[in-house]
Amino acid sequence: MMASLRYPMKDNTVPSWAVPIIAIVVPMIFIVGIYIKRRNVYDLHHAILGLLFSVLITAILTVSIKDAVGRPRPDFFWRCFPDGVPKYNNITGGVICHGQRSVIEEGHKSFPSGHSSGCFAGLGFLSWYLAGKIKAFDRRGHVAKLCIVLLPLLLATMVAVSRVSDYWHHWHDVFAGGVLGLVVASFCYLQFFPPPYSKHGVWPHAYFEHIHQTEGERNIQSTTNANLHHQSLSLDLSGSNEIRTPSHALDSMEEGSRAQ
Template identity: 30%
Template sequence: MHTFKRGFFCSDLSLRYPYRECTVTVPMLLVLMLLLPMLFISVVEIMRNCRHLRMRKYLRSLWRAEATFSFGFIATYLTTELGKHVLSRLRPHFYSACQPRLQDGSSCADAHNAELYVERFYCSNRNLSSLQLRELHVSFPSAHSSLSFYSMCLLAYYVHSVWQGRGIVRVMRHILQFLLLMAAWYVSLSRIADYWHHWSDVLAGALLGVVYATITAIYVGDLLQPQSSKTRPLMGLMCGCQHHHHHLHHQLLGENNNSTGSAKVHFLASTTTASSPLECVAHHGNDDDADDDDDDDSIVEHDLAGYKTPTSRAPTPSLPNAV
């Protein structure tokens, strides 16, 4: 893609910062924000399947997690590069690195060019390569900031999804999430301290990374809904149990009309419907999500098998003067 060549004001002091080497270079960024997160996901997936480790199941879950991370990472990178080439904002060390000259050979140090907006210029620093010249025009947004915040935020969402627990486990999870965000914060601040980006470049990159991480976690990886998917089968099980016992209640009441022992049957029906939903959920609430439908059917079959249609009973002789 051809980079748009933006002009500048000779009096713009935000472009006159000194040139410094990067604290976090591009290879370091790829290792910290791409290779290490993918290795971290691989190790976590092994720990999740360590009890019943099956290679096919592990590879399937690993592929799903790695593909989710890679999709968002590539989308964030492409969006960042598009913004860099379209806007072509100059870096804070533009003057020091480029040493621009106007077409007539004058420079911004001349008095008559103090308030001039320069569009046609060339860099007098012959020590710069074509790649370094291109890097002077791609300040907004910060790729270091967007990629680091995307990787660390998505890992924080991933840890929140797979690492469930209470007490000290929950505290350790939050500490790990905090450290991940601090790593992204450090990389972003280093770009301002090294005079490679303006603060607005870093802010835009950070927001871009957070937005893409959130979108990827919600719509691609389903990382922000770990508990709702677990509670839905439980609610369905409760509704199924209540509906089943409600049906038994009406069945018992219908049979009571043909029998003389209505008081006893009414008592049995009321106790069954009052306590059965909680007992049903307590007994079957810890099953896996994949077996919820089978468990729901087995509950109905078990209760129907255990229930016997009351046979005709001998009429109970009424006691005289019964209260």
């Protein structure tokens, strides 16, 4: 309890309303920018779906775990005793919190960090997305590409670290939140896109399925046209034979009449 006296409540360096902007709006800007440049509607559609699924699933898991675990935040002492004077029950010896009820309830939601999980869910998906678009794992040793891929993760890490410096989370909470968000982002990306190191890692699965389907339809159409052309040729040949047969018969009849 005395250790908590060193951690008075502090304002958030990154407020809660900034998390959706960092986790959703920032990746969306890159996704729309790539769509404007390359004009692939399949990529735009599935990238937005994957991003929203990643953030939404991570948020649901984070809130569920927070309510189930109920771990106190590092500044819980000051939430319980805003004036810094602890109070205890004279009979039972239990702690008597005299702070605001909502503040105390929020103080029991330390594990895992929602800021960390949300930012790693959105920016982690962006890292996967950029890795596929710039072909970061093409085995050519471009370090600059690797730096571009790591920039979103660096931003998410800075947000996570700020939660420890603000005494809102333990480092365990931040680490667990980051791992949770990154794992969910990875699953959501691979659900819609091939791995970035794949030769087809640039575009989503649906785009290549569309290409294969289009090629199949073209092959079927070309085969049908070839069959129709072959049938028309055979009909022309049979028609010419039918025309020639009566002409030969007439010639023979004329020759017969002349012989008589």
